[in-house]
Amino acid sequence: MPRTSTTINHSHLVIDTGMAKPDATTIVERKGLGHPDTLADHLAERLSRAYSHYTAQRFGAVLHHNFDKLALLGGASEVLYGAGRITAPVRVLVNGRAAPMCGGERIPVEEIVEAEVRAFFAERLREISDHLDIQFNITSNSSPGAVLTGDEVPDRTRWFNPRSIDDLRERRIRLSNDTSLGTGWAPDNTFESFVRELVNHFSGESEFTLSHAWCGSDVKLMGYWDGDQADVVLCVPQKSRHVGSRAEYVRNAETVLAECYRLAGLRLPGAEAHFRLNARDVPEKDELYLTYTGSSIESGDEGVVGRGNRVNGLITPLRPMNLEGANGKNPVYHVGKLYNIAAQRLAQRLHEATDGHAEVHLVSTTGQRLDQPWRILIRLSSADIEADKVQALVAETLEGFPALTDELVSDGIVLS
Numbered sequence: 001m002p003r004t005s006t007t008i009n010h011s012h013l014v015i016d017t018g019m020a021k022p023d024a025t026t027i028v029e030r031k032g033l034g035h036p037d038t039l040a041d042h043l044a045e046r047l048s049r050a051y052s053h054y055t056a057q058r059f060g061a062v063l064h065h066n067f068d069k070l071a072l073l074g075g076a077s078e079v080l081y082g083a084g085r086i087t088a089p090v091r092v093l094v095n096g097r098a099a100p101m102c103g104g105e106r107i108p109v110e111e112i113v114e115a116e117v118r119a120f121f122a123e124r125l126r127e128i129s130d131h132l133d134i135q136f137n138i139t140s141n142s143s144p145g146a147v148l149t150g151d152e153v154p155d156r157t158r159w160f161n162p163r164s165i166d167d168l169r170e171r172r173i174r175l176s177n178d179t180s181l182g183t184g185w186a187p188d189n190t191f192e193s194f195v196r197e198l199v200n201h202f203s204g205e206s207e208f209t210l211s212h213a214w215c216g217s218d219v220k221l222m223g224y225w226d227g228d229q230a231d232v233v234l235c236v237p238q239k240s241r242h243v244g245s246r247a248e249y250v251r252n253a254e255t256v257l258a259e260c261y262r263l264a265g266l267r268l269p270g271a272e273a274h275f276r277l278n279a280r281d282v283p284e285k286d287e288l289y290l291t292y293t294g295s296s297i298e299s300g301d302e303g304v305v306g307r308g309n310r311v312n313g314l315i316t317p318l319r320p321m322n323l324e325g326a327n328g329k330n331p332v333y334h335v336g337k338l339y340n341i342a343a344q345r346l347a348q349r350l351h352e353a354t355d356g357h358a359e360v361h362l363v364s365t366t367g368q369r370l371d372q373p374w375r376i377l378i379r380l381s382s383a384d385i386e387a388d389k390v391q392a393l394v395a396e397t398l399e400g401f402p403a404l405t406d407e408l409v410s411d412g413i414v415l416s
Contacts, residue, residue: 004387009398010372015390018383021357022319024227028195029315032203034125034217034237034295036072036303043092043120044070044305044328045415050116051098052331052409055107061165062409063107065098068328068336072303075131077292079299081248084240084292086131092117095137096328099160110136125217127293174333174371174401176364182339183322184312184347185359191225194267195232196313201263202236208259214242214252216294230264230273237289237296249288253277311340313416320359327415331408335364338401339373341413346397353389356382371398 004015031038047067055063076088094117098109114134122129140160158167165171188196201208203219216237223232236256243249257277264273278289292298306325309315322340329337343360350358363375378390407413 002383006387006391008376008391008394010369011374011376011398013376013378013391013394015378015380015385015387017380017385019357019359019379019381021381022189024189024225025318026189026191026223026225027316027318028192028225029220029222030195030199030313031308031315032199032217032219032221034203034293034297035220035308036074036218036295036297036301037305037308038303039124039295039297040070040072040303040305041308041325041327041415042124043072043117044068044325046116046120047094047113048328048331049409049411050112051109054112055099055102056409058105058107059102059165061168061171062330062332062405063099063102063162063165063168064159064330065096066328066330066334067094067096067098068305068325069095070305070328071095072297074297074300074302075128076300077298079240079290079292081246081290082241082244086128086292086298089131089133090121090128090297091133091135093135093137097139097141097160099162100140102162103164109138113138125293125295125297128295128298170333173369175367176335176370176373177330177333177366178335178364179366179374180324180335180339180364181322182335182341182343182362182364183320183360184340184342184344185319185357186344186347186351187357188312188314189225190268191223191230192314192316194230194264195221195223197267198232198234198260198263201259202234202256212252212255214238215256216291218291218295218297228271230268230271232260232273232275233279234260234275234277235279235289236277237291237294239294240290240292243290246283246286246288249290250283253281309416311344311415320361331405333370335362335370337408338370338404339364341404341408341415342397342400346393349393350378350380350390353393354380354382354385356380370401373398 002017044067052062071093073091075090142157146156203217209215220235260275324336326337339362347358347360359379361377362373365374
């Protein structure tokens, strides 16, 4: 496999070409909008954006914060045919750090967080919005490295308590906050695209969900594909208020399966497809995926940031994959967010430029310039490429982090 090794913007760049394209065999998972892990991911990102908006508008800069350790602890519910209720609240553990002041002016961190948490659930699972127990575990403790040697206060201790935005080191130079990895690849294969579409179809706003009020959003899919045959295990909950009997639940499930086969016929033409729905159901015992809200978060399940879909919206163990959660991280210098988004976008551009498979790996070193990764590995299936064009795309990506931050803060990017 031909290899080009060079230095670009003080980063060591390796370009491998002529690599084998991924095998057709695919294992892929996607979690829908109401899955507890997706709820945790999306809520953490919403908190980061709300805090970023507030501090950018009030002080002219995004102040230091991270909400990427947020967790949701499931409540309790009673479910009956045609009815249901919440009997214990969902606990929202807001874990992380955020600067509480700037220049002596208080930032209403808890007020911002609480308003966003309640608004989020009112939009996503309105039945839960009045049954929340929000617990704040937010500090402004400094990171390691602030050594006291005399009367001087180490700069690092002011990162979460700045006297002004001039105390923010990233105003002068953006350095990586961590030694970490960003990974991206493109393109999706036919089955991966189908999985994304199918889960969105049942968990988001679609013609199906708008016309079937009983369809819940805590959808989860695990699929296996060998290039000719698709085997899918799918979970789609039903909302108890809209299901009057066991027989009605069974008919609804049959409707879901029929829709699966219809979409498979459109998106996987000529392929053999098998679907198994709500595998734990035992209808004769009324053990069913019947919920009051449409999500298992109502009854004991938990959600944690980083356990859900990757930046590209899928969980793909046979592909290169980063396990770090991007949601809720600071959008200015957190490589766990920025490098994963940048790598995915660069992979897509390289795929379009070479008409082949592309993988991108950006490796950071803590304290090194954000736009100068320690290592950059590009792997391309195309054998005949122009290295200078690849290097130009890499250079554009490395120059684009300030714009990427602006896009994140302005709600221009939706992390899946």
